[in-house]
Amino acid sequence: MKLHPKLLLYLTLAFIAATVVGTLLHEGGHFLIAELLGHEASVHYGSVSFGDRGSVTNDHSFFILLGGVVSTLAIGTTGLILLYVNRRSFANATALSVRQWVAVFLSLFWLRQLFNGSFGLWRYLHKGTFRSRGDESRIDHYLNWPYGTTLLPTAVIGLVVLAVVCFVVVPRAQRATFLLAMALGCSAGYYLWLVEFGAVLLP
Helix, strand or coil: CCCCHHHHHHHHHHHHHHHHHHHHHHHHHHHHHHHHCCCCEEECCCCEEECCHHHCCHHHHHHHHHHHHHHHHHHHHHHHHHHHHCHHHHHCCCCCCHHHHHHHHHHHHHHHHHHHHHHHHHHHHHHCCCCCCCHHHHHHHHHCCCCCCCHHHHHHHHHHHHHHHHHHHCCHHHHHHHHHHHHHHHHHHHHHHHHHHHHHHCC
16 A cells, blocks of 8 residues: 555644544533533543532533533534535545545544543453543433443444445545554644643633
8 A cells, every 4th residue: 555645744734623622512512511601611531620610500510511522513413414415426536635634524523432432442341341531422322321321332433433434435545644643643743732731722
């Protein structure tokens, strides 16, 4: 499989940026619902805080939790709709345009569910439970559902989205470059934002 160095650089940087932007948009979903419900909220690099958590009812907490998840999945679904509407242009492409790559990256917002589901599966194999501090586990707890009820189906959808993007949408000539850029960019984005610089730039 041939790699395209310039495309690899651009896509890697795009995945790094998408990791940061995706995290902030997810937290922005929590923030928006919190503000609409009348709570004074602040966005941090990987979370949202409230001025007075004692004033947040269980129902409000549930809707605030949903805000982040729904925000991420709505963006991913918008990307899928764009891919479907423009499916003929993708079918005939030997190399994707910038506009087409934008639709691809929007659809890959579903990868959050796949990544979280993979971590949940790892946790289950090592500790026997899907329970975590993630939004999906907290949603399951609120609804009295078994842990994994929310995360696992959405993780499967994320896997299907990734498969469709890789093997249907991205041209064969660019596929290896795309997959390597995704591995490099997502790993680097996670480290640079959630480990190294996010807490400094947006504490």
